[in-house]
Amino acid sequence: MKGFRLVQKSILNQNQRSFAHALTGAKVLVAGCKGQIGLPLVHALCKEVGRENVVAADISDKKADLPCKFEQLDVADFGRYEKIVKDHKITYIVHLAAILSALGERFPDRANSVNVTGFLNAINLARDNKCKIYCPSSIAVFGGEHFPKVNTPDDVILQPETIYGVTKVFNEMLGNYYHKKFGVDFRAIRYPGVISSEKYEFNGTTDYSTQIFFEALEKGHYKCFLGPKSDLPMIYIDDCIQGTIDFLKADSTKLKRRTYNMAGISFNPEQLAASLQKLLPNFEIQYEPDFRQKIADAWPKSIDDSNAQKDWGWSYNVTVDDLAQKIFDGIDEQYKQGLKKYA
Structure with missing residues (x-):
């Protein structure tokens, strides 16, 4: 019986290991x-x-x-950041704080404070407290004329033209350096435009893809700040979150790089408007490009995320109609019922 118990314990340990992942036991x-x-x-x-x-x-x-504990934190305040990490015995830092593209162009000093100083604080705390750290990047890292804008691969010349993009290149490069120099388990996904079914502060260049739905429901029309043929890669929020969780869980030894492209699906405002008109036939759109057009023109039209597919199993296969339906279905039903007049 003693031998049986030893064999049984060994099998259980093997099973536990097989189900373990990078988030197992994490704070x-x-x-x-x-x-x-x-x-x-x-x-x-x-x-x-x-x-x-x-x-x-x-x-x-x-x-x-x-649904969990909350702490107020200015990420540029190292002392406060450190106290939270130590008080809660944190082992995995998910550093999302950032000033996005459009807002960053209006307030570049604020972008530097949050995106550079905040990240420096986070990665130093990860190093000193042996934490894993995830800090998302963005397609904003791409820019200039020396990279392919169709099926843009992970490794190209990065010449971003916004302060947001510049700071994200800094985050990626420093994270990679800390991984090689200090062994920090740093991870980043270059998110495409993220589309939601919720209202939020629309401070990004790709935010038209969410804003258009609320304007369509509330007013019946939308004035788009990008031109009709401005192709950009996008992803629905639920799919982005699931992909992020899968990446956070991925075995670090199987990651052949620290930063990965995430492609989503590429489309332009004209195509999204056509899909939206199938749901709201009376919807109308007009195009009045502003300063965000120049930002969009510097970014990839589509992304190659084959490394993410190979290394941690990422995949995404939807149409623009599928995406529009997801967004529309995700919007609060009571909110939609109160705005039926444009349907």
């Missing part, structure tokens, strides 16, 4: 938890590791639908 801090990605990612992490093992933090102390 996770989500810094910048109240943005478009932060809120749903906090909920997903609570389901994955248990809400008692997740701490959400943000500079804003406004109430939000958070």
Whole structure:
């Protein structure tokens, strides 16, 4: 019987190892938890590791639908950041705090403070406290005339033309350096435009893809700040969150790089408007490109994410009609019922 117990214990240990992943046993801090990605990612992490093992933090102390502990945090404040990491015995930092492209062009100093100083604080804390760290990047890292804008691969010349893009290149390069120099488990996904079914502060160049639905429902028409043929890669928020969770869980030894492209699906405002008109036939759109057009023109039209597919199993296969239906179905039903006049 003693031998049987030893064999049984060995089998159990093998099974436990087979189900273990990079989030197993983690205490996770989500810094910048109240943005478009932060809120749903906090909920997903609570389901994955248990809400008692997740701490959400943000500079804003406004109430939000958070299922876990909350701490107020300005990521540029190292002392406060350090206290939260140590008090909660954090082992995995998810550093989401950032000033995005359009807002960053209006407030570049603020972008530097949040995107550079904040990230420096986060990665130094990861190094000093032996934490894993995830900091998302963006297609904003691409720019200039010396890279293929169709099926853009991971490794190309990066010459971004926005402060947001510049700071994200810094994040990627420093994270890779800390991984090689200090062994920090740094990870980043270059997100495409992320589309939501929720209203939020529309401060990004790809945000037309969400804003258009609310304007269509509320007004019956939309004035688009990009031209009709401005192709950009996009992804629906739920799919982005699931992909992020899968990446956070991935075995670090199987990751052949620290930053990965995520492609989503590429389309332009004209195509999205046509799909939206199938749901709201009376919807109309007009195009009045502003300063964000120049930003969009510098970015890839489509992305090659074959490395993500090979290394951690990422995949995405939807049509523009599928995407429009997802967005529309995800919008609060009571909200839609109150705005039926444009349908």
